[in-house]
Amino acid sequence: MTTFTPLPHPTGNGLPAKADASGPRTAVEAFALTKGYGRGDTRVMALNEVSVGFEAGKFTAIMGPSGSGKSTLMHCLAGLDTADSGRIVLGGTELTRLNDRQLTALRRERIGFVFQAFNLVPTLTAEQNITLPLALAGTTADAGWLDTVVSTLGLKDRLKHRPHELSGGQQQRVAVARALLTRPDVVFGDEPTGNLDSKAGGEVLALLRRSSQEMGQTIIMVTHDPVAASYADRVVLMSDGGLVGEIQKPTAESVLTALGKLGA
Template sequence: MTITGEVGAWDARGSAVPAVTAKGLTKVYGRGDTAVHALRGVDVSFSTGAFTAIMGPSGSGKSTLMHCLAGLDTVSGGQVRVGDVELTGLNDKQLTMLRRERIGFVFQAFNLLPTLTAEQNIRLPLEISGRLADPALFDLVVETVGLRDRLGHRPSELSGGQQQRVAVARALISRPQVIFADEPTGNLDSRSGAEVLSFLRTSVRELDQTIVMVTHDPVAASYADRVVFLRDGLLVSELAGPTPQSVLDTLMKLEA
């Protein structure tokens, strides 16, 4: 039995339930001789209040894993749980509600609405769900991502790094159980990318946010608390306290 809280869940013994868990997760595209086994029985969990990166060679299944964990793609077998809720038993409407209430997203392409100001883009998830922003949380999020003097600007008036910070703030404002970030620095220069990664890490440390990030960049992965590595649809390795060099060394072994 689990007791659901505002930002997490606890089992009957008072232990924190992982933010996201996958057991025996498989994903197959196509059938017969043309079938592609993107995931081949992945068992992995992501701790609440931690920053985890998912890495692997091209075609390893890292993006597929994230999409299945976030309920953006159906699974072929196994289970996915977000907190105490099993995704694999939900219908489309229930999945939509779960993504709206429990999951935040940060994408490579920012996905901001061009006619809205930065503040309006940040508040959008709450507007859609009919909720009001907690004023104290809004101020804290805006301060955390350094957007105080840019709230009235539209995306076209912001740099790429500033737009991605708006996207991070938008993901944070609804206090989701987990934020999935898909190559969040892929369209940014190194300085802007470092700023965004720092804000993500700060949100974990200061807001107790849970973040799962797919990246191909060893430097980006080094901002995480833990890196898990996929190869050919299988979880094959992980690192705690990663550095750019330790991540690169692991990737080179996987690609050898």
């Protein structure tokens, strides 16, 4: 059953209530996160005391009108941008206390990324693109896990192909495989189906959902597409730099209705 739950404004110190120790494990959590751009009268608050947690092994979509802060939130959670104040804890590590070198290492080893642009190296084969992060880190892939990932994503017969020999959907599958190979704490997707047609986009979203359900991978995806969001277990809604609601077990219709109320 689809449920929409409005979220209250933060109170007190802006921290979420502590989770029950016997409850689900949180993969990444933000506490009273604030981020602004500009100065004086032109200053815009992209994030305003945002506190939110993302359950491990679940697929969550972040949605909201343009300028709502959804991309800023994802970039801060992933260590790609820094907040003005607040805390971010990923897998027990507080990102907001790390220096640039430590953040770079954490992103490489414990975070996966899938972007709208596939970001594949054109001169490398699909297999080389998949294993590139490990090669840059001076390590090698676990053969069994690599086989599991490429088999799950339907890439076994495409590993020797270069990006120009693959369809858009296949290239994004390679990007997903690359993100999954290091068994990261979280895979972040920034409009991952934005450059794909509806059929290829649906295939990639189904694969992301499978990676969550069958591999226990935590997925956090920013999208503007209600259909894409319907593949998630949960939708977090943002407006004007704050959280305004969430939808459990979303459908395209329930997401569209909620976005309509936000003026998206």
